[in-house]
Amino acid sequence: MTWKGRLKRGGAASVTLFVIVILVIVFRGLFVQSKQPVPQTPKEFEPNQGFEQRLSDAIKIPTVSDQDPSKMDFAKWDELFTLIESAYPKVHQTLARQKIGECSWVYEWKAAQGAGSVLFLAHTDVVPEEEEKLKEWEHPPFSGHVDDEFIWGRGALDDKVSVFGMLEALEVLASRGYKPERNIVLGFGCDEEVGGHLGAKAIKAHFERENRRFVWSMDEGHIIGDGFFPGVDRPVAFIGLAEKGFVTLELSAEGEGGHSSMPGKQTAVGILARAISKLEENPFPARLTPPVEGMLAHLAPEVNGPLRWVFANLWILEPLVLRVFAGKPSTNATVRTTTALTVFHGGVRENILPKTASAKVNFRILPGDTREGVLERAKELIDDERVKIDVPERGFNSNPTSPSSIDGLGYAVISQSIRNVWQDGVFVAPSLTVGGTDSRHFEPLADDTYRFLPLVLTPTDTPRIHGVNERVSIEGYEKAIRLYAEVFQRLSE
DSSP states (O other), rough: OHHHHHHHHHHHHHHHHHHHHHHHHHHHHHHHOOOOOOOOOSSSSSEEEOHHHHHHHHHHHBBBBBSSSGSSSSSHHHHHHHHHHHHHHHHHHHHHEETTTTTEEEEEEESSOOOOOOOOOOOOEBBOOOOGGGOSSSSTTOOOOOOOOOEEEESSSSHHHHHHHHHHHHHHHHTTTTTOOSEEEEEESSSSGSTTTTHHHHHHHHHHHHHHOOOOOEEEEEEESSSSTTTTTTEEEEEEEEEEEEEEEEEEEEEEEEEETOSSSSOHHHHHHHHHHHHSSSSSOOOOOOOHHHHHHHGGGGGGGGGHHHHTHHHHHHHHHHHHHHHHHHHTTTTTTTEEEEEEOOOOOOOOOOSEEEEEEEEEBBBBBBBHHHHHHHHHHHHHEEEEEEEOSSSSBBOOOOOOOOOHHHHHHHHHHHHHHHGGGGGGEEEEEOOOGGGGGGGGBBBBEEEEEEEEEEETTTGGTSSSSEEEEEEHHHHHHHHHHHHHTTTOO
């Protein structure tokens, strides 16, 4: 056969292959099956009146955590738990409780049958507000103001809403004589916002002394996002199967001081700036992890437009998805270990050469990467003996968690409960939690861990978390209470 014949035959084969690929893509997009649980009638439940005022009362108590425990006012936590005791009498008659350390508590509702335990986590501490930001608040951050629509203040979204939402649900169930079929264990830490050293770590140590294991656990994490995902016509409840790790590298450099009129070749600031530039210009490679692959698989049948075919065909279109995700900070964070310069110090006056410069670079570590790998890669990229790289001992500094099973009992209970409470008004999908939660401390004690905060939030709501005008809608909080009640009542499934 001549070369022209071979070329012609090769071209025909390429066209045939191309057509087959297109047909497969179209077929998979057309016939991808929904993975949503079929909504069922929710379990009987009606929250007690006054739930909004009880959360308001909790917000009024400024339980602000700090990296330095000596700066924490532990009397505020005593005041908070005195409030809890008076607000939820049936909980305190029915559940065993134990104070852990200075400011954390464990509650347990023992089941009649020994069918295992499920752990529910939340934290009572909040972040402070900067003095200069106070004037931007419509209502002061610790006012607990309640109007016809919202409950305002620190903790309304993060995370007193979870603490009190669980207690509201349990108070009703205990009042009507409900008997759980699994042990319900609550762990309320007091310093999640600064790493969980006093709270979560102490609670974990308590469980370890008792040789406790949990069938699964649930903590705060993802929300029900309304308007976050293009092509989806309703809110999506994202359940975190894993969370990214966290490490901050402290970089420092020294140089020759002196007068700026006679500078050397490079100052300490210049040395450090070049090192940081190398880190920023060489990001970690983007890749899909099982939680994000699961998210796309669950959303593919529900997405309108071209994205349906893209998400249904990751086997060939994954590079396109990674490129699109990399273009937006919120989605870029789900597909790579991120690098962020967060602190830089160097120089005191414009006419004095700085002798030292220091910086902090924060990395949020994708599952599959490690703290050790981040440190080694930073050293290789910087490749400058003049730059010292340290890892501070105190802080989050955690490796990413292992993904929990989407086929696990906990995921089934949470996802079904969401669909029962919101019915067809909400889709459910697994995801990757990009922030840090207390749940990472308990990973060795639970077969699976899931991260979910049952609140519907829009892109204009999420900046309120740790931001100005934090608030939760009364209607949204009631739904959250119903979700916790539904989960508690489905634990036997």
